[in-house]
Structure formats: structure tokens, C-alpha cells
Amino acid sequence: MKRQKGYIWLGILGGLFILGVLFTSTAYAYAAYHGNWAEQPYYGNHWWNNYSWGVLEWYADDYWTTDRVNALRNGHNNFPWREYRIEQEAYNPGAGTSCDRLVIYSYSAMDLPVTGWSQLNGCGSSSYLEELRIELNENSVSANTWLRHLVTYTERNRCSGGNGEVNYSFSHNRTGSDSWMGKINYNQCFDKTSSDPNGLVN
Amino acid sequence: MRIPKQKLATVLLVLMIAVITLLATVQTAYVAPLYLEGTTESFRYTVQEERNANLYVTVSVNLDDPAALQKYLDANRQRGRQLSVKANPIPVRITFLQPIPLNEARVLAQETGLSVSSFAMVGHSSLNGRKGVHVEFSSLDKDVPLRRNVDPTGQAEELVLKGVMVIYGELKNPQGLARLLDDPRAYLVDTSEVHLRELLAQKHSSAITGKELVFSVPSPFWNLDW
Numbered sequence: 001m002k003r004q005k006g007y008i009w010l011g012i013l014g015g016l017f018i019l020g021v022l023f024t025s026t027a028y029a030y031a032a033y034h035g036n037w038a039e040q041p042y043y044g045n046h047w048w049n050n051y052s053w054g055v056l057e058w059y060a061d062d063y064w065t066t067d068r069v070n071a072l073r074n075g076h077n078n079f080p081w082r083e084y085r086i087e088q089e090a091y092n093p094g095a096g097t098s099c100d101r102l103v104i105y106s107y108s109a110m111d112l113p114v115t116g117w118s119q120l121n122g123c124g125s126s127s128y129l130e131e132l133r134i135e136l137n138e139n140s141v142s143a144n145t146w147l148r149h150l151v152t153y154t155e156r157n158r159c160s161g162g163n164g165e166v167n168y169s170f171s172h173n174r175t176g177s178d179s180w181m182g183k184i185n186y187n188q189c190f191d192k193t194s195s196d197p198n199g200l201v202n
Numbered sequence: 203m204r205i206p207k208q209k210l211a212t213v214l215l216v217l218m219i220a221v222i223t224l225l226a227t228v229q230t231a232y233v234a235p236l237y238l239e240g241t242t243e244s245f246r247y248t249v250q251e252e253r254n255a256n257l258y259v260t261v262s263v264n265l266d267d268p269a270a271l272q273k274y275l276d277a278n279r280q281r282g283r284q285l286s287v288k289a290n291p292i293p294v295r296i297t298f299l300q301p302i303p304l305n306e307a308r309v310l311a312q313e314t315g316l317s318v319s320s321f322a323m324v325g326h327s328s329l330n331g332r333k334g335v336h337v338e339f340s341s342l343d344k345d346v347p348l349r350r351n352v353d354p355t356g357q358a359e360e361l362v363l364k365g366v367m368v369i370y371g372e373l374k375n376p377q378g379l380a381r382l383l384d385d386p387r388a389y390l391v392d393t394s395e396v397h398l399r400e401l402l403a404q405k406h407s408s409a410i411t412g413k414e415l416v417f418s419v420p421s422p423f424w425n426l427d428w
Contacts, residue, residue: 113333173248
């Protein structure tokens with residue numbers, strides 16, 4: 001009887017240990033995006049790796065629910081056949097500030113299906129392109145899983161250019177607007193200071 | 203008949219509000235972003251005005267419809283043959299049937315006089331084989347490590363690249379286009395931008411004059427077998 005109880009306790013402790021390991025290994029920040037477009041990703045989970053040698057990595061994991069993937073495909077496959085895109089804006093598009101600070105260097109995606117990409121001058125000098133548009137392959141976007149991409153930037157005026165922000169939006173080719181999903185604020189040395197929605201960035 | 207001053211003032215006030223509302227609406231409509239759209243025999247297009255007044259042009263093709271895709275491939279091949287006897291620099295987007303080694307892509311660019319602005323390499327996750335892509339916004343000159351860390355969580359997931367799958371660039375001479383069209387590794391040599399620039403100049407010249415046009419042209423690379 002004593003031995004049986006011991007096994008039960010051992011089992012409970014083992015279970016708690018496994019749960020603890022699982023919990024600590026997946027305890028990353030994520031948040032529901034701003035914006036109310038039915039086709040946009042529901043959750044976002046971002047990482048901000050700022051390196052002292054002047055390189056910044058901005059990871060974005062996006063999560064579409066089943067309803068949202070269905071809306072995305074429906075909008076793409078039926079009249080007026082929208083082409084959806086993510087607009088990764090390393091500046092403040094509303095005020096036209098934080099210009100020429102982060103210049104796109106490369107882009108990588110893991111399981112985020114795309115058909116193309118464009119670099120644009122968001123604001124400031126046209127020599128420095130701070131906006132990346134990622135054109136989605138709508139029918140290949142999976143629901144209920146995290147789809148990751150990473151944009152690497154070269155930092156400019158590090159620790160001398162003032163505080164700034166980057167923004168993350170969703171749009172398509174048949175509208176004059178976009179759906180603003182969130183932003184990350186940084187200090188003059190590109191260290192992240194906050195995000196909106198709160199908890200978006202690790 | 204005499205109208206009381208108070209009534210007259212009320213009517214005038216209502217009229218003024220109506221005129222102001224109308225003007226405001228007209229003004230809003232006038233300053234709304236430029237939006238153009240149209241179709242060609244093989245694709246649809248839209249033109250959106252940017253905050254900086256430049257234009258973003260999107261080419262739209264149903265890549266999941268085999269018939270629509272084949273039509274698009276054929277139209278580009280036919281247009282390519284026609285363009286290959288013209289002298290102007292030709293913007294192209296090349297999609298390969300399979301990923302090709304970076305060295306082969308460099309040789310191809312040299313042989314065809316292709317000036318590369320960006321290129322995409324494709325591969326798979328080291329953990330679970332999921333598809334991935336890596337885009338460099340530069341020429342093909344620099345070396346690209348074939349294993350790239352894409353994991354900020356410390357689980358050491360890497361994107362293992364197989365080769366170059368898409369190239370954006372400009373051909374300096376038309377003979378290079380003929381050479382590309384004959385290359386069995388090239389699945390699509392896309393010259394839609396040339397066609398669309400001509401079309402917009404003919405149909406909407408006043409709307410595009412003096413503006414920078416940024417083109418978004420889809421590649422079917424994700425759906426190919428790699």
C-alpha cells in the first residue's frame with residue numbers, strides 16, 4: 001500500500017516536472033493584434049534582437065485562426081480578387097517620423113507562404129528603404145499555427161538618432177487604407193522599450 | 203409675401219451647412235488616393251497611390267488555377283520573344299523550376315547581362331522540413347551561408363537553403379532575354395512590368411507622369427516542387 005502511494009506521488013511529481021518544463025519552454029509573449037479585418041492574423045508574437053554591431057533582427061510570428069484563413073482565401077479567390085500583404089514599416093507612417101533609421105538588409109520566412117516582396121521608401125531619404133511589403137500566397141496560408149518571418153536591418157545613427165518606432169500592418173491591393181496591427185517602440189540605441197498591444201514583443 | 207427674418211436666417215444657415223458639407227465631400231473625393239485597375243489577356247492589375255504620392259502597382263494572377271497560370275506563362279514567353287529583339291533595358295523576374303546553386307546563378311547573370319537587385323533562396327527547416335525562403339536585397343556577388351538561424355527561442359531551428367529560386371533584376375541587353383527564355387532551368391521569365399508600363403503610359407499617362415512606380419509581380423515559386 002505504502003509502495004503504491006509512493007508511486008502515485010512520484011507520478012504526480014513527474015507530471016508537474018514535465019508541465020513545468022513545457023510551461024517554461026513555451027512562455028513567450030504574444031498578443032491579439034489591433035485591427036478588425038476578418039482576413040488579418042489574429043495573434044502576433046514578435047522578437048526584437050538588437051546587436052551592438054549595428055544589426056537588428058525583427059522576428060514576427062503570425063497566427064491565423066480557421067475563420068481568418070477562410071476569410072483570407074475567400075477575399076482572394078472571389079471578386080474582386082484581393083491580393084493581401086503584410087506591411088512591415090520600420091518607421092512611423094502616420095507622423096512620417098523614425099525615417100532612415102532601419103534599412104532592410106534581408107528577409108527570411110519559415111512556412112509563411114509568399115508570392116513576392118517589395119522594398120519601399122516609407123519616409124525620408126529614398127536612399128534608405130525602411131518598408132517591406134510581403135505579398136501572401138493566400139491559399140497556402142495555414143490556420144492555427146505560428147508562421148514566422150524575420151527581417152534583418154542595418155541600424156543608422158545608433159545611439160544618436162533619438163527614440164523611434166516600427167509599425168506592423170495588413171492590407172491588400174484594392175483599398176486606400178490598411179489595418180494597423182501594432183507597433184514596437186525603441187530608444188535611441190534601438191533597445192525595445194514597449195509595444196502596442198502590450199505583450200506583443202519578447 | 204414677406205418672409206420673417208428668423209426663417210430666412212434658418213434657411214440660409216441650412217444652405218450654408220449643405221454647401222460646406224458638399225465641398226468637404228468633394229474635397230475628400232478629390233484628395234482620395236489614386237486608384238486604377240484593369241485587366242490584360244493574362245493578368246489583372248491595380249495601381250494604388252502611396253503616402254509619398256508614388257504608385258504601387260500590383261499584378262494579380264490566380265496561381266492556383268492551372269489554366270490561368272499556363273496562360274500567364276505562355277503570355278510571358280510570347281512577350282519575351284518579342285522583347286528580345288528590342289534594345290531597352292528589360293526588368294525581369296525569373297522563377298526557376300528547381301533551386302539552382304548560387305554559383306550557377308552568378309554565371310547565368312554574367313552570361314545574360316542580368317543586373318540583380320534581389321534574389322530568393324529556398325530550403326527547409328532543419329527540425330521538421332517545413333518550407334522556407336531567404337531573400338537578399340543585393341546582387342549575387344556575396345556568399346550566403348546555406349544554414350541560417352531562424353529561431354529566436356533557442357531551439358536551434360535552422361533554415362537549410364537548397365539554392366536560388368527567384369531573381370529580380372534588369373537585363374541590359376535583349377540578347378540576354380533570348381538566352382534566358384531558352385534556358386531549361388527557367389520556369390518563368392516574367393516581363394509583365396514592361397507590358398504594364400507601356401499600358402499605363404498609353405491609358406493613364408497623366409496619372410503616372412513624374413511618379414515612381416513600384417511593381418509587385420507574383421512568382422509561383424512557393425507552389426513548385428522543391
